[in-house]
Amino acid sequence: MARCAALALALTSGALALPSSCDVSSVGAGWAGVYFAFRQALAGRKVCIFEASERVGGRTYSHRLTAGAKTESFTLDVGAYRFSPDMHLPGDVILKVLGLKTACYEPGCPPADQDFPAPFHFNYSAPLRRIVDEEGMPAGYLTAIEGMLNIILAAGGQLVMGANLTDLQALPAGGARLVFGKQDVVTKQVMLNLPRAPFLALPSLRAAVPKRTVTMAECVKFDLPSAFFPPGKFSLGRSLTKAYAFYEDAWWHNSLNQTSGQCPENAFEPVNTSEGIPIGIHFNDGPVRCDAPLKGCRGFLEVYYSTVLEETSSRT
Incomplete structure (x- = not known):
């Protein structure tokens, strides 16, 4: 599969190559942000994706490298890396929409709910799978995100890398202004696929939402049900x-x-x-x-x- 040639839409002469307006914008090119943009692009809308870093994927991080005396290529998934077909997103995208080749993660293809140590209970039963290439080697979970991006870009969508959102301002007539430093983009609709800290750092958005919403976003609680994680038997760290x-x-x-x-x-x-x-x-x-x-x-x-x-x- 092509590796998203439009990733070159990054920085030019120190300034972002930003569109002036978009029908729909997705800020954050992780799974959720790209999938949202993918569905919107299939509906015929002009889609823009803005990613603050220099890679797509978010928590999905497929590291492609060469190693060994033969300098052979390998792919390591150091973030999210496997799925059960019971997970209809991403399972349906990988298997039915993109038609990617997959293989069982465990050689014996056991049910997914048997792949986690007791007493943890996994709510999916179809065997866990991972994306592989034609050779049968792990191709990287990022391959699915790249596949959706290729479809988005072929439909006229845009992907801008290095675009760090610094503010979001609601417009009186509807829609929003996305501010990237000294540049901005007007959009009719936007999805923020952002971590907590960047989300809370948007001054106009923070001032506009109810205080209760801000308090909820600031709340950090690690909820460890004792039925899944008995004290002294199974420790879940930070x-x-x-x-x-x-x-x-x-x-x-x-x-x-x-x-x-x-x-x-x-x-x-x-x-x-x-x-x-x-x-x-x-x-x-x-x-x-x-x-x-x-x-x-x-x-x-x-x-x-x-x-x-x-x-x-x-x-x-």
């Missing part, structure tokens, strides 16, 4: 960390014939090595290339994927 290691000799394939499973049994709760290094290995998560089944393999091993407790986060 951040999530994921790490991979590359091996020229993918020993878990070449020597152990270990192409699935975890170490420890629940890798989401890591154990320490004799050197005090926490590990939580998932043998089938990272991309691996082999010259033959279980022979001449090289690739990435997921060596850690867990929450970080508040009291230890500064040391991790």
Whole structure:
């Protein structure tokens, strides 16, 4: 699939290449923002997407790189990376609209609700899947967002990178003015797919909404139902960390014939090595290339994927 050639609509001579007006605007090019723009573009509207960073995807972050002596290409999903077809968004977009090739995340294709450690209950049953390329290698969850963007751009939509929204002003006749530093865009409709802090930093919007709405947006509460997370048995920290290691000799394939499973049994709760290094290995998560089944393999091993407790986060 083409890699969104229009990403070049970024900075020009220090100024943003902004349209003067849009029918519909989406601020934030994560899943929600792009999907909203995608549906609007299919309805025939002039769509503009504004992204503050220099990449699309938001919490979906597919890192494409080359590694190893053969400088082969690999894709690592260090953000969102898998889905169940029961999740109709994104499942229907990936499978039915874009027709992307997918494969089961776990080799045995177990039901999704069996893929999480007890007592956590997952509300989907269809096996978890990930997007793969023609070779069968992980292609990156970002591929779905790129697919929607290609359709949006082909329909005449615009994508502007490096566009940091600094204010949003409601217009008396309807619609809004989007302010990007010293430049602005008039739009009839806008969706803000923003994190909490940038949303609260929009001065005109903050002044215009009821105080109760601002208070709700400022509220931060970590709700941990004891039925899912029994104290002392399953700890959910304040951040999530994921790490991979590359091996020229993918020993878990070449020597152990270990192409699935975890170490420890629940890798989401890591154990320490004799050197005090926490590990939580998932043998089938990272991309691996082999010259033959279980022979001449090289690739990435997921060596850690867990929450970080508040009291230890500064040391991790």
